[in-house]
Amino acid sequence: MVDTSPPKPTASDSGPRCLATILTEGREPADLYSVEGSRLYERFAEFDDSEQRELLRRLSRTDGDILELAAGGGRLTLPFLSLGRPVFGIDLSPEMVRILRDRYDHLPASRRRVSLTAEIADMRCFDLQRRFGAIVLATTSVFLLDAGGRQQLFASVKAHLASGGVFLLTVYAAPLRPGATSTRVIPLAGQHPEVVLLSDLVGDDGRTREISALHVARSEEGALDVSSYSSVVFVASEDELDAELAAAGLTRVESIEVGGSADAGALRILGYSA
Template sequence: MAATLLSPARGGTPLTGRAARAVAELGERAVLCDLYDEAGAPIYHDLAGTTPHEVRELLTALRRLPGAVLDLAAGSGRLTFPFLGLGRDVTALELSTHMIGLLRGRLATTPPSVRERCTPVRADMSDFALGRRFGAVVLGTTSISLLPPDARPGLYRCVREHLAPGGRFLLTTVEVDAVTDGTDETEIIATGRDGRGYRMIEQWSAGDTTRTVTMVPVEPPADGPVTVATTTIGVLPASQVIAELEAAGYAVRSLTPVPGGGRHHDVLLEAEALR
C-alpha cells in the first residue's frame, strides 16, 4: 500500500517514503485531498498566515511602484492583506473557489475602508482579462511553479496586457539546492495559526522537475476521518524563469534573494515589459 498511494494533486504523483508510511498508519481513516481543494484549502489557510516569508521583500519593492496592485494566485490573502496595508487598491485573482471563498470571508471582517479597496476575482492566472492596468502585478509564494510549461506563455502575455507604463511584474521562484545527504525527502513540523501541528513532508530528488509536499496532522483525532493534504508543484530555477521572461519580451531589472533555510532558497524577480 505504501508504495502505490497516489496524491490527488496534479496527475496523481505516487506517495512514497515517509508520506506513504504516515498515510498507511492512518489506514482507512486517511482522506487524501489536494492542498487547494475544498478539504485542503483550510489547511493551506491555517499554515499560510503564520509565515512572513517574502512579505518584506515584496512590500519594499511595491513602495517604489505607485498605483494599484494585481495579486495573482492570491489564495486566502496571505499577500493581499499586507498589500492593502500599504493603502493600495488590490485586485486579488484566484482560480480556486474554495480559496477565494476564504478570502471573501476574511474581507467581510475588515473595516469598510479596507474591504472597499479589494476586488476578489475568480480567474485563471494564465488566461484573464480585467480591462484595466496596474502599477504592479505580483505572483508570490513561488506560485509560478503551479503552471505547466504550456500555460506560462499565457501568464506572461496576460501580465503584459495588464501592466501600466513603468509598471513591474514581481514574482518569486524557488531554487532547490542539490541534496548532499543522499536522501530525497525532508520533514519539518509546521504550526498553523490555530496552533495545530502538521508534519510537512517533502519528496524531491536532485534534478527532478517537480516536488511533492504532504501535510499530515501531528496529533490526528482519536476517531473519524483524518484529512491529509498534498500537492505536487514544479521546480523552476530562476535562470529558467528569466529566460522565459526575456523570450516573452520582458527585461529582468533585479534579482533579490529571499532569506530562508533548508535546501530551498527563493528569489524575487522584478521584470519590466518592453514595449
C-alpha cells in the same frame, strides 16, 4: 549470490509518504487546493509572513493598482492594503477566494478604506480589462504551472502590466536537489491537539516536486482523525524562467534575496519589466 538485503529507499518511499500511507490506510491524498485542502492550507499558512516585508518594501517603490496572482486566502494580499492603493487578487480555488473576501470583510473599517477586489480566475488566461503598476506571484506558485502554462501566464501578465510596471515572482534561492525531502511539523491552534506535517519531495528526475500535507487531529470523541492532501508542482531554473519571460517581452531587472527561515528555506524575488 542472491541479495537478501532490504531494498534501499528511494525518493518515492520517503518517510512522510510512508507515514501518510500508514495513517490513512492507503487512501489517495485529496487535492491541496480542494475545498477541504484550501481550508487546511489557510489554517497553517495564515501566520507565515515570509516574503511579506521584502514585497512590501519593493511594492512601495511602484505606482498604481496592485494585482496578486494565486492570492490564496490573502496571506500577502491583505498586508498589501497597507500601501494605500487598490489591491486585486485572483485565485483558481473558489474556496480560497471566499476565505480572502471573508477576511477582508472582517478587517477593521480603517483597513477597508483601501479597496480589495477578489475574483476566481485562472492565472494562465485572465482578462481583467485593466493594467497594473505591479503584479505579484509569490510563494513559488509559478511552479504550479508547466512550461505551456507558464507561457500563457507570462503573456497574460504582459497584457496587464502598465507602462513602467513590474512583475515580481518568487523562486527558490538554491537549486532543488533531485530526491531531496524536507518536512515541517506545524501545530494548529484549536481546542484539541492538531498538527500538519508539511512535506516537500523533489522527484528523482529533479523536474517535479510533491507538496503534501498530512493533517493529524483528535476528533471530539477522541478518535484519531487523519487526512492527507497533495499538489504536484514543476521545477524550472531561473535561466529557463528568464528565457520564457523574454519570449513574452519581459526582461529581468532585479533580484531580491528573501531572508528565509530555516523552516521555509531561502527564496528570491525576481523582478521583470517590459
